[in-house]
Amino acid sequence: MDALQKHLFQLKFRIAFLESQGKAFEDLFSRIMGHAFAGDFQAVRPYGNKGDLKCDGYRGSDKTVFQCYAPKTTKLDKLQAKVDEDFNGAVAHWGPRMERWSFVHNDDDGLPADVIQQLIDLGQANQSVSLGQMSYPEIFDVTMSLAAPHLEDLFGPAPTQRTLAQLDFEALRPVVMLIQRIDPDENPSLAAPSASKLKANDLSDDAAELLRQGRRRERLVEDFFNQFPNPDFGEEIAQGFRDRYHELKQQGHSADHIFMELQHFAGGMSGTPQHQAAVLAVMSYFFERCDIFEDYVEAEADT
Incomplete structure (x- = not known):
């Protein structure tokens, strides 16, 4: 697994972790643990009126019972209950059969202090059981310890740097053809963003690295538009990106969520590695030309 694949998988994990709720979060956790502890971790499903016996997963080697909790919203009293x-x-x-109990949740900001104290008190009252929790940092470490084939099973294939280097017009053509839009902006912004644009948009390091990787073949995208019979074709696609970006931003999505949605808009990241490499090149091209995400404003640095 090279650097490009690593950053792409890290970004895909973060989006999946933050957006999965309820049963979807439990399924994501179980699949990750199943790969990481094959033959040791067992997913537990409810059965009849007995339910799941208060266990969403069990690891036999250390007798750990895992319990997942990922509601859309929660209140302190309900969480403690x-x-x-x-x-x-x-x-x-x-x-x-239980020597360890782990509370697995999707709140990457951490648990409230009252709940931390609650876990400590429960542990002191039940000293035969070791209590713990798992959230973003712990599940991230488990996930990124997996080999590439396991990550591909979880999140789909990812292009390598070699794939990106071998990108040609034929891989790019169907991507850009899919994202055509009409009514081009009469005065498109042509200013190239500085490196500060990445920070100004609060993009994660993984999203930033994918854009940097895409720049390796950015010239190919530029040549494609320059040689395309319709001289307005590139601007039509740029307007489509602008419209989709502003739509997503108005919906209040995070920068990384918008980044992933724009990847889908550009043709999707679930196809062949060659296809995904083409998408990254197109994304980088339009990012550098300020057609997606906000440009860096110098005045912001002085506030």
């Missing part, structure tokens, strides 16, 4: 119910239920159902 959930912790009490799930932990005490697991103690009752699993008994000596």
